[in-house]
Amino acid sequence: MAQKLTKGRKKAPEGESQPVTEVYLFISTQRIKVLNADTQFPPRLPGQKSMLKNHIMHGINQSCLTDLAQLIAQSIGQAFSVAYQEFLRANGINPEDLSQKEYNDLLNTQDMYNDDLIHFSKSENCKDVYIEKQKGEILGVVIVESGWGSILPTVITANMMHGGPTEKSGKLNIGDQIMSINGTSLVGLPLSTCQSIIKGLKNQAQIKLNVVRCPPVTTVLIRRPDLRYQLGFSVQNGIICSLMRGGIAERGGVRVGHRIIEINGQSVVATPHEKIVRILSNAVGEIHMKTIPAAMYRLLTAQERPV
Incomplete structure (x- = not known):
């Protein structure tokens, strides 16, 4: 499946035309690829007369970013749905034999695996940590995303600079989730935003972190x-x-x-x-x-x- 997208650039000065770039989002059960005018479409499959005739094209207005995001998500979902149906057929199962109601009934019989819920609910696993450092000195910590699907999406301590303030304090461990910094919550924020907040601490001498003790695995x-x-x-x-x-x-x-x-x-x-x-x-x-x-x-x- 391919979706035609119109990608706008920075607003042009008054009186000048707005330059745009047309791209195609090619979605298959194997990969997702962005194609522009300089990129050829994937080669035709045996028996196909024209790749374009076997794809759905939609014109997208740049102002409809929400609709665009929904369209991309829907297209990806359709690709994975096709892949799953092919997997069922390869294993001798007719996809029509498994209704959505049957799957929903299964879900209703299952509780959330609550290891995370129990862990986060224990007060001894959540602590305020104070790290002392020199003004102008970096905090010396590397963070990564906890991952979409986590109970409390935030960032995880992945590494500490050798000899840096965080490592010398001995108060933070690899795997700990950082919930807030100096009272600013990091829950649900993009990784880049959290990194910017940490970089902004360079001229502070004392940092307060609220962390949840977590194993890295x-x-x-x-x-x-x-x-x-x-x-x-x-x-x-x-x-x-x-x-x-x-x-x-x-x-x-x-x-x-x-x-x-x-x-x-x-x-x-x-x-x-x-x-x-x-x-x-x-x-x-x-x-x-x-x-x-x-x-x-x-x-x-x-x-x-x-x-």
Whole structure:
């Protein structure tokens, strides 16, 4: 499926025309790609006369950003829906045999996996931490997103600068979630905003952090009684890249942006993508997983250097 988008640039001076760039958002069950006039459409598939004739084109006005976001989300959802139906057919299951009502009935029998809820509700896990530093000195902490699907979406301590104020204080651990800084809540804020808030602390001598003590690894429990029921998330090279709202995976604690490191007690750190998909596709009953923010994993395994 391809959606035609009109991308506006900065407002032109009065009297001059507004330059625009037309792009196509190509969405398939395998990838999402942005195509412009300089980028050729994907090659035709066997038996197709014209790729364009097999795609849906919609003109989008720049002023309708909300409609655009909904259109993109709907298109991605349709692509994953097609992929799931093909998976069911490949396993000898007719998609029509599993109604939405049946799936909803299953969800209604399941509680949210409340390990996070219990953890966050304990007062001893939530503390105010004070870090002393010199004015002009950086805080010396690297943060990453907790991931879409977390109970309280905020940022996680992923690394500390050696010899920096945070490390020397000994009051913060890798995996701790930072709920607020100097009384400013970080819950629900984009990572870039949280990073800007931390950078703005450079000229302060004392910093107050409200943190929830968390291990760096998240424990996930998915209850899937039968192969007919979709797990409700997708994986690419071991990293969770999408999550169906309200599905059994979200209820089980799965988070977007996390890397799967263990499935049912078996390490999958060095497991090829195809095998991970096969393990998950064939898993039924209680599926236990351990995940870690992908950015934190790359830092801990020295694939990236902390900044």
